[in-house]
Amino acid sequence: MCGIALLVSGIRICLSSLNLDSISSSSKSHLVFSVDDLKAALQRRGPDSLGTMKLLLPLHSNSSNSTNYRVSSFNEESHVLDNGSDMPESFAEFVFLGATLQLRGVSPVCQPLMDSSRNVLVYNGEIFGGIEVGIHKNDTESLMQSLGNCCSCRSQEHRTTCDFNGQAKGSIVDVLSVIKGPWAIIYWQESSKTLWFGRDAFGRRSLLVHWPTMEDPRFLLSSVSPTSSRLQDSSFEVENGSSGIKFWEELSCGIYSMSVDVKKSDGSFHSEIKKHEWTNAMLKELIKWERVSIEPKPAELNFSHSRTSSAELDINSSSSVLAQNVLTALRESMLRRISLYNIYQALKETVPVAVLFSGGLDSMIIAALLDQCLDPNYEIDLLNVSFDGESAPDRVSAKIGLKELRRVAPLRRWRLVHIDADLSKLTWETKRVLSLINPANTYMDLNIGIALWLAARGEGWICKESNNETDEDKRVNYTSRARILLVGSGADEQCAGYGRHKTKYRHDSWLGLHKEMKLDMQRIWKRNLGRDDRCIADTGKEARFPFLDEDIIRTLLDIPLWEVADLDQPSGKGDKKILREVAHMLGLHNAAILPKRAIQFGSRIARESNRKNFGSNRAANQASAGSVVINVQSYFS
Template structure:
């Protein structure tokens, strides 16, 4: 994991008609061409501190041995290879440059992307495989995926084709392979024998992949995990930086599997490329995408039983809160979540690149994005259960109001509860203190990370995530002293390369205020439809942005609540067992996760209300004061959803 990219240029016409794209959104009147180059993308990926960074060029050219236009054939030549007549690839009609940056977290031996196999296939992969394709404990999942893709045919890149030219030796296809993967991924794959470029991202968009579709102003086709900075963005004050929001150069690639098949044009010397979007072939995955829940509206007696049990749990002393009072559903969710965390933190999925003695003394493999709230507390306890006890666990917290921010207060209280539950674990609460007025260059940088997201809320969340994920802060360290005042604050920077994040918990368990509004206005079905909408747009509203902001620090975000099995488990539970929004905040919202917290012994965390990072860290308050003058003025302007103003808009 770290990042991938592709730049396609040359004399090629790309047909996007099957995608039904909105051309007006891709060719705004104020369009500015971004001179994005290979070096720009490499420089942006290099910031992430990859273990390796590589690139491969592929040239497409005519086979000159064919004499007539009707018999033209496309030759594929990788840079450095030799053609039949002994010359290197020159006079190409199209060039594809693949880029791969690897933060290696799996396997015994180091690898460098993009991978190229003996058949000329090229793979750049940013993801993890937790199931669906077998990966041995000492293997690298990217290498296994390369081998697996090489075994399958490409005959159904044309979904209208009914014949297979692979002589029956290969029965599955690229969409079959990618649909089987459990885990987050983004992929760029060149299949040499079919002259087809495959690309896409997993069904929930847990890994960033941006696209620039060809336009009349810029005919290149680009894919990238990152949004490199435009040169003109570097030269102005904060407000002028926001000009980037009007460019519309990049957009989040809609989740799915795509093919770009190259064929010889019969009318001229150009290439013709047709882009198609393919259906997922995994039936379980299709169900998760559609987010169908069988039980939405309860019968009166079902709701009565559920609420009586909740009252019993609420009024029972924590030490006497028996598992018998909690639902079988909560136990199923706990099991699924624990398995999810285990898959994301087991030692064979963490590249062991340092000696064992150094690892145990200095290396912290996994951290938690930590507010002390319900979701992060659950993840911290499950991580403690799954991670070797010899390792420390870093809890990363950010505040824009020192020790007074709500998330700092709850994080410190949460740390004490974790110490009671797991006293032998070495917990490290890493406190990052930020002053928004002193972050001018950092704000400029984060704006390039969140792009194409473009609201003040996106920027506030992006800054908070970026700073917290950096893990550069303070620890309270116990001193060897007999004095009562035995703690002192020392500088510390987390070196964990895996960061557990709670994305997906609120969307699936009705944690947002708008869920209560929808429930009041539309009852159970209104709530269900709003939650479904949240899950089906999480790729665009949250995950791409968050992945880019966290990965910029050389860390990989992992989302246990968005594990396929966790999503399925939650969908199998009646909606009124997941949330009951007639109940007060801190009880009915995310009801099922509060029961999970009780099962884990987190009785204090189980009652905490939902608080978004921009409010809990108080960056929203500081941003509102800076940009609008006050919180009141910001609320009147609906600052949360307001698009960042460009200089033109502000005159």
């Protein structure tokens, strides 16, 4: 799956129970999105299929058991109209859209799905556990079956199995709470006339929302912000949501419901949107992100220091026990994300999986584990983007990393894909990424978005049949066709990889460090993952995050903080200490000592952006360029 959307009109929606800080409202100029705009945004992602289904609820249908409504569904092969009664004079309208990137199952699936009970589902995600998915089945179809078995009473507050018509059934919240893996969902439960929607607890799949306003009373959900075809003010700035008009916002992680009723006093449709608590106890613990041990006793810290200094020489020492637990969990996380029996068998690519690759600690661990888990007959693409040719730090470390991977995995065919870019020539691409990162709107967001989008697209060159990555005579153009892209997101947040973590530790010691890391994990959905998912999915790829597996998060929280990171040590040693031990265990001794370098700096897009927009790096630093909101008109002048 690569994208979902919903447009709801004709219902007066109450949002009071959500306690929203504010609802964005435009004044003179505002965006107007149509179904065609949503379809175009999903279509450009290159899905295998794109389907649309319209559900109409006539105003006289005021019984929860009524089936007197019209459904029309459309995909590229058929047009079906059911219950074809005359169009009612007044009705509520739900338009569901689903773009499918087929990655699992033996038969093609086109969303939206409708079952025999007239429940409707569009789902963008992967199920790696919690719900059984057969070897030859598609996870969306399996989820549809599980949701169809849920209780259809109209009480959305139950938290345990309830008795409905003599049958014990769980709730929709129960089903969604046990899913392991990234997901965003929109589901219509016909028997209760209830719309369910939401995204996983860590926000690994994007879902944007437009809450109803006076200017646009419709309710919209979408995996991505489309380009509006209808504007009061048709300027590019407004079109891309960069003028201060905030039409979309990231939907907060969680499960929401909207039950539709007819209010007798005015004879119109009314609904209240409610947010529900997760019912999975383990998941609730992960969301709280509380560590078992935060502040060490002096003896524990001294013992840890002694083990850190000897870890490189003796990986069988006691220091390796905790790292071995992490390595085991990471290997299982990787297996869940690339097991070939789960990959749609119609795929014939010689490279089914690629790695967003800088040659740094995180991407090297991912690449080495991928080699251990992937059929040896497959090649692996390592996608590396540079805005400074062969001189960018990430290009240098990628070539060194490739040599190390060839040493530890000599039988694997590795492809380092050199993706070279010139920021001054990326006008069209920049405009596209500006739309993709929306509602994010800073220069840092744009720089990261451009780098991710170019890397995921995979268009570059490789050195054919040569171990010399600088041999220009061996350069050939190459585009990666892998549809699964492994990304190292979450490693820095969980293992104290950012510079601000060291600053926080120096000022507030271990407890301050823990709070800063907790804050990072609890806002990663808003600051990082939605943006990154939109940029990567736009290229027809699906991002998968091994470090954000639920079991990885649990494993790391079970490790004392001083064993995860030792920020008294220099950069490249104490930050992400536990992952550096994992790298040593994998034989990645050079990668184990590399310092942290963010993609915008390692690829040197930040430097080029600073020169373009602020005149120099120094001026950009003085202006705190990373957090500055983009001025679109000056950017393209």
